[in-house]
Structure formats: structure tokens, C-alpha cells
Amino acid sequence: xxxxxxxxxxxxxxxxxxxxxxxxxxxxxxxxxxxxxxxxxxxxxxxxxxxxxxxxxxxxxxxxxxxxxxxxxxxxxxxxxxxxxxxxxxxxxxxxxxxxxxxxxxxxxxxxxxxxxxxxxxxxxxxxxxxxxxxxxxxxxxxxxxxxxxxxxxxxxxxxxxxxxxxxxxxxxxxxxxxxxxxxxxxxxxxxxxxxxxxxxxxxxxxxxxxxxxxxxxxxxxxxxxxxxxxxxxxxxxxxxxxxxxxxxxxxxxxxxxxxxxxxxxxxxxxxxxxxxxxxxxxxxxxxxxxxxxxxxxxxxxxxxxxxxxxxxxxxxxxxxxxxxxxxxxxxxxxxxxxxxxxxxxxxxxxxxxxxxxxxxxxxxxxxxxxxxxxxxxxxxxxxxxxxxxxxxxxxxxxxxxxxxxxxxxxxxxxxxxxxxxxxxxxxxxxxxxxxxxxxxxxxxxxxxxxxxxxxxxxxxxxxxxxxxxxxxxxxxxxxxxxxxxxxxxxxxxxxxxxxxxxxxxxxxxxxxxxxxxxxxxxxxxxxxxxxxxxxxxxxxxxxxxxxxxxxxxxxxxxxxxxxxxxxxxxx
Numbered sequence: 400x401x402x403x404x405x406x407x408x409x410x411x412x413x414x415x416x417x418x419x420x421x422x423x424x425x426x427x428x429x430x431x432x433x434x435x436x437x438x439x440x441x442x443x444x445x446x447x448x449x450x451x452x453x454x455x456x457x458x459x460x461x462x463x464x465x466x467x468x469x470x471x472x473x474x475x476x477x478x479x480x481x482x483x484x485x486x487x488x489x490x491x492x493x494x495x496x497x498x499x500x501x502x503x504x505x506x507x508x509x510x511x512x513x514x515x516x517x518x519x520x521x522x523x524x525x526x527x528x529x530x531x532x533x534x535x536x537x538x539x540x541x542x543x544x545x546x547x548x549x550x551x552x553x554x555x556x557x558x559x560x561x562x563x564x565x566x567x568x569x570x571x572x573x574x575x576x577x578x579x580x581x582x583x584x585x586x587x588x589x590x591x592x593x594x595x596x597x598x599x600x601x602x603x604x605x606x607x608x609x610x611x612x613x614x615x616x617x618x619x620x621x622x623x624x625x626x627x628x629x630x631x632x633x634x635x636x637x638x639x640x641x642x643x644x645x646x647x648x649x650x651x652x653x654x655x656x657x658x659x660x661x662x663x664x665x666x667x668x669x670x671x672x673x674x675x676x677x678x679x680x681x682x683x684x685x686x687x688x689x690x691x692x693x694x695x696x697x698x699x700x701x702x703x704x705x706x707x708x709x710x711x712x713x714x715x716x717x718x719x720x721x722x723x724x725x726x727x728x729x730x731x732x733x734x735x736x737x738x739x740x741x742x743x744x745x746x747x748x749x750x751x752x753x754x755x756x757x758x759x760x761x762x763x764x765x766x767x768x769x770x771x772x773x774x775x776x777x778x779x780x781x782x783x784x785x786x787x788x789x790x791x792x793x794x795x796x797x798x799x800x801x802x803x804x805x806x807x808x809x810x811x812x813x814x815x816x817x818x819x820x821x822x823x824x825x826x827x828x829x830x831x832x833x834x835x836x837x838x839x840x841x842x843x844x845x846x847x848x849x850x851x852x853x854x855x856x857x858x859x860x861x862x863x864x865x866x867x868x869x870x871x872x873x874x875x876x877x878x879x880x881x882x883x884x885x886x887x888x889x890x891x892x893x894x895x896x897x898x899x900x901x902x903x904x905x906x907x908x909x910x911x912x913x914x915x916x917x918x919x920x921x922x923x924x925x926x927x928x929x930x931x932x933x934x935x936x937x938x939x940x941x942x943x944x945x946x947x948x949x950x951x952x953x954x955x956x957x958x959x960x961x962x963x964x965x966x967x968x969x970x971x
Contacts, residue, residue: 458586461614474549478532480523486542488512557665561681565668587612620656620835628943629661637663640922646683648816650914655829684783687809691883692971693903694805701766703850710740716749743857746971748804755803764791769845770818786810816916823911826851871934873942875952880904882929884971902933909953
């Protein structure tokens with residue numbers, strides 16, 4: 400019987416191992432082939448999701464410059480600190496040192512990381528100083544990086560604060576010109592695809608998706624020299640008279656360009672701590688007030704246009720008051736018989752009221768509407784109020800009389816300034832603008848050339864040594880203007896102790912170039928008349944502006960500035 404040959408144990412195990420490896424190879428190769436052929440796109444997407452990021456490439460916002468090219472708002476590069484939340488939270492670095500550099504507590508940092516745990520990006524601190532950025536970069540804390548951004552800087556600070564405005568931390572305009580011209584100034588960030596490691600650290604740029612586009616520069620009509628003059632004089636007046644607030648506007652009488660616009664109290668747009676609504680409101684365009692006697696020239700203009708009056712027509716203002724029903728209109732003195740010119744020169748409320756009642760309310764309303772009251776001025780500044788000019792159908796007799804000397808109507812300082820351009824510009828009302836050199840200049844004829852000339856002559860007397868605005872005189876220049884002193888409404892009644900002092904004027908009279916309006920709210924003390932408080936501000940600013948703009952004198956030395964002290968009981 401032949402003996403059966405048994406298999407060798409070692410060979411059997413060899414075959415088993417070989418089979419296992421062969422099967423494993425086939426499985427791995429099959430899986431690899433499947434992934435490469437059928438899942439390649441999926442794997443690529445997953446890999447990109449882990450290491451490829453689309454990053455923003457910031458661009459610089461456009462500059463704002465004055466008419467001479469002086470920068471009023473510029474963007475400077477700064478670094479912001481950001482972190483990869485997961486890496487940051489998992490790190491074992493010097494978190495106390497990092498917190499100290501960022502001005503935060505360790506608890507705040509950990510809380511921020513927990514809150515953003517499911518994100519790939521979180522800001523730790525925006526717009527840090529170069530010193531802080533340098534120290535954080537040297538620290539190399541895991542998951543913490545720097546990102547280049549831009550911060551807005553205002554070289555002139557509070558001098559231009561209200562009119563230029565400011566941007567938020569994302570460089571988006573919030574107030575003033577920054578807001579009005581946001582579409583022009585705004586920069587468009589670019590986008591690029593970058594490669595980052597597992598800690599979120601930048602490795603290299605893979606491709607540019609879109610290029611960054613810088614904002615366009617904006618040149619405005621403001622003149623920093625005149626702006627500073629107005630700022631200095633207005634600030635001094637507010638301090639001297641302990642006033643609540645004040646505004647001043649200077650216009651180019653021919654082009655309607657805004658040369659200066661100042662408010663007090665001011666604020667520094669470079670300091671985010673000062674950005675409080677009560678501080679950065681541009682009162683020259685947002686706040687309304689009753690214009691008082693500064694409106695009288697337009698009442699007289701309506702009277703001259705009616706043909707019922709001439710500058711020499713006599714008006715009886717005796718005995719210094721005028722009763723209409725239960726109401727009494729008063730002058731500060733009994734001026735007796737005055738010419739129409741005298742009504743302006745002496746600022747007679749009684750005379751203005753009597754004239755207004757004879758020409759009819761419709762004619763007065765039409766003139767006031769035509770010079771822009773009750774409408775926006777077209778300055779393009781944000782928040783501009785329209786003021787209030789009621790329909791004449793709703794006027795009763797006392798309303799018509801009060802309207803003639805600036806009560807019962809509310810205007811903004813910029814509206815009042817624009818209205819005076821019609822007197823300075825031969826009866827043509829000019830459209831206001833913040834942009835220099837715009838052609839053609841839009842004007843609207845609102846009164847005859849002769850009427851505008853006659854009113855200007857009356858206003859020159861009102862600003863003369865015998866008028867209520869004598870403190871507005873400027874040496875070697877002829878000036879024309881009107882004072883106003885308005886009782887403020889407090890709890891629905893006119894207060895005996897709260898006033899707004901105003902002055903609106905034009906210079907030089909022979910060839911008007913500048914219009915200026917000054918308003919001072921609630922001055923305290925014995926002096927509160929427009930001729931005492933607002934007129935000197937006008938004189939000082941206009942005197943400087945004439946020299947800066949090289950406007951030739953139009954009067955001799957006899958026009959040397961004369962400051963005549965106005966008694967407390969004196970006229971507006």
C-alpha cells in the first residue's frame with residue numbers, strides 16, 4: 400500500500416499569506432482606482448476646503464481734498480488681528496501676554512473663541528497700532544495672524560468734523576461728505592484664492608479671482624483757510640458768550656459753492672469716543688430756527704416787486720407798537736415815520752408788519768418760496784431739513800404780520816444763506832454745491848435786478864454806523880447785512896430769556912463775492928442781540944476771507960470798522 404504524501408505546513412501558510420496580500424492589493428487598488436476615477440472631483444473639493452481659502456484683498460478708499468488740494472480725509476494702512484478659532488483654542492501659547500497686548504482679558508479671548516468655534520475666522524482686534532502689530536507678529540501665537548486693512552484719518556480734525564463726516568470701522572461713510580459721496584469714495588475689495596496650512600497660516604497665493612479697485616478721490620468746494628477762520632471765530636464767540644451752540648456758513652455768491660461750514664460745539668472725527676449724535680449733528684443743515692429780522696429784506700423785496708412801494712415810501716410806525724386783535728407787535732423804540740429803507744435800517748417790526756399786510760399774503764408767500772424757504776438747498780449733505788413755510792390759505796392776519804419779521808416760519812442756516820445769494824447775485828437765486836468749478840452754474844431769477852440792488856443798498860445802511868449791524872463793518876470794504884434776535888420757543892411759549900442771535904450778510908457791496916450767515920443759539924449774559932454777537936463773527940471772517948481770496952477793496956478808509964456798543968434795550 401503506497402503511503403500518501405502530506406502537504407508541507409510552511410508552504411500552506413505561505414499560500415495563505417500570499418492570497419491575503421493579493422486580495423488586499425486588489426481591494427486597495429480597486430479602491431484607489433475608484434477614488435481616482437469616480438471620486439476625484441469630490442476629493443479635490445474636500446482637499447481645497449481644508450487648505451484653500453478665498454481671501455479679501457482690501458483697496459484704499461478715495462481721498463477728500465479741499466479746493467486747493469489739501470487732504471481732508473485720507474486712508475492709512477493698518478493691521479487688524481484675527482485668529483483661526485479651533486487652532487487658537489487648542490494652542491498652549493502665552494495667552495496672558497496676547498490678552499495684555501490686545502487690551503483684553505483671558506476670559507474674553509476664550510469666550511470669543513468658543514463663540515466662533517465652528518468658523519474659520521474671527522477678529523480679535525481691529526486697527527491696532529504698528530507697535531502692537533509688530534509685537535504680536537514676533538510672538539507667533541498659534542492660529543493668530545495679521546490682516547492689512549485701512550483706517551480713515553482726518554488731518555484737520557474738528558475744524559472740518561461736521562461737514563466732512565466720518566466712516567465706520569469698515570470704512571463705510573456714516574456722516575457728512577463721507578456719506579453723501581459714499582458711492583464715489585468707496586473702494587471695492589479684490590478676491591484671491593490662497594493656500595493655508597492646517598493652522599490657518601498663509602502659505603502662498605494660488606490665483607487672483609478679482610482685482611481690488613481703489614475709491615475715487617473727491618475734490619470739494621471748501622477752502623481750508625476760510626473754514627479755519629470761521630471755526631476760530633465761531634468757537635471764540637461761543638466761549639465768550641457761553642452759548643449753547645452756533646453755526647456759520649460762507650458761500651461764493653456767484654457760483655453757489657460752499658466755501659466754509661462750521662458748527663460749535665465741534666468734535667474730532669479721529670476719536671471714536673467723541674462720536675455722539677449730539678456732537679456730530681451738522682446744525683447748519685439739520686437744525687431749524689425762526690430767522691427773525693434777517694427775513695425782513697425779503698418782505699421788503701416782495702413789497703418793491705408789487706409796485707406799491709419804493710425805497711422812499713413813508714411808513715408810520717408810531718407809537719412803536721401795533722395791535723392786531725389780542726396780539727401786540729412792538730419795536731424797541733418809537734421810530735415814528737420811517738421810509739421803507741428806514742424800516743430795514745432800524746429793523747422795525749411794526750413797519751415790516753404794516754407793509755406785509757398791505758401787499759397781501761399770497762405775494763409774500765410767493766417771494767419767500769421763490770428764494771428757497773420750505774425747500775432743501777441742494778447741498779447734497781445728509782439730514783438736511785426743509786424747514787416750514789405754511790400755505791398762505793392757513794394764515795390769519797397775525798400770522799401774515801409775524802411772518803414779515805421772521806416769526807411763524809422755520810429755516811435752516813443754509814437755506815437762509817442761499818436766499819441771500821439772490822440779493823447778492825442781481826436777483827438770481829443760485830443752486831448750492833459742494834463741488835468746485837461746476838459748469839454751467841444753475842440760477843433762477845426770483846426778483847428784478849433793480850429790486851435786488853435796492854435791497855442791497857438798504858442792507859448796507861443796516862450794517863452801517865447808524866444801523867443795527869454796525870459791528871459787521873470791515874475796513875476798506877463795503878458790506879451789507881441784517882441782524883436778527885429771535886425769542887426761542889420754550890414749552891410752546893416764547894421765552895423772555897432765551898434767544899438766537901443771527902447775522903446774514905454780503906460783501907463787497909460793489910461786486911458781491913461772498914455771502915455769510917452766522918447763528919448763535921442761546922447766548923448768556925447781558926449781550927444777546929445779533930448785532931452784538933453774530934455780526935462781529937461775520938466781520939472777522941469776511942475780513943480774512945477778502946485778503947485770502949485777493950478781493951480788491953471797494954471803499955476808502957472812511958469805512959474803517961466802527962464798533963458801537965448796542966444797549967441792552969437796542970434793536971435787533
